[in-house]
Amino acid sequence: MKTASLLSCRLIFRSMLAAIVFTNLCVAAEPSKTPPDLTQDRAVDRELTYNLGATGLRGWIYSKPATYFDGLQGRTTAASRQILVTHVGAKSPADGVLQVDDVILGVDGKLFSEDARKSFALAIQNAEKESSGGVLKVTRWRAGKTEDVQLKLRVLGTYSATAPYDCPKSKKIFEEACVALEKESLPANWHGAISGLALLATGDDAYRPRLKKLAQEIAANALKSERIGMGSWESSYRGLFLG
Known part of the structure; x- marks a missing residue:
């Protein structure tokens, strides 16, 4: 009986400890700071930018998770409401319409009211529908002036x-x-x-010589890769390809 009681006490203690740790992670996590107004302050780290899909743009987006768990689940841009343009691809849909240091404030005639990154992605999907004709409407801020402009994207249809x-x-x-x-x-x-997996998924025999060579090179260095920390990610992708 004493052994059973002691075991029960240990289980209860561990449960309480886990609850305390969980609560501290949720409550004590650093809260999201107020995103900068990019029309006023554009002094950001321009090495950390996002590819903005079929537009040909790259942009800086505020990416501070509200909680520790938001960060783990990829909700890092939830507080963002603007996108700072940091690159415009030559001959891309955005070329001649947007330029570096422009700020995207919204899409489809409305300012961003939630995650700017996800809202912009959904607007691209909508623009690519046949019914939209490839037209992406963007609210652009440039040098103190705000106006609505249009990007012409390829019509790719709708996801099933x-x-x-x-x-x-x-x-x-x-x-x-x-x-x-x-x-x-x-x-x-x-x-x-990852690229090899994509080519492998086509089932096209024309890629076999390149894929065989890649498999041999990866296998030759398999035992040299790190097996702890971030090195395990490297090993995992290479293992998936070889598998």
């Missing part, structure tokens, strides 16, 4: 309910991505492993 399976739009994007990957090198690291 089962995307990426049985989805013409997903299939088209994947095929074009593979054409782009054909021109890229396949290094024997996690970058090459």
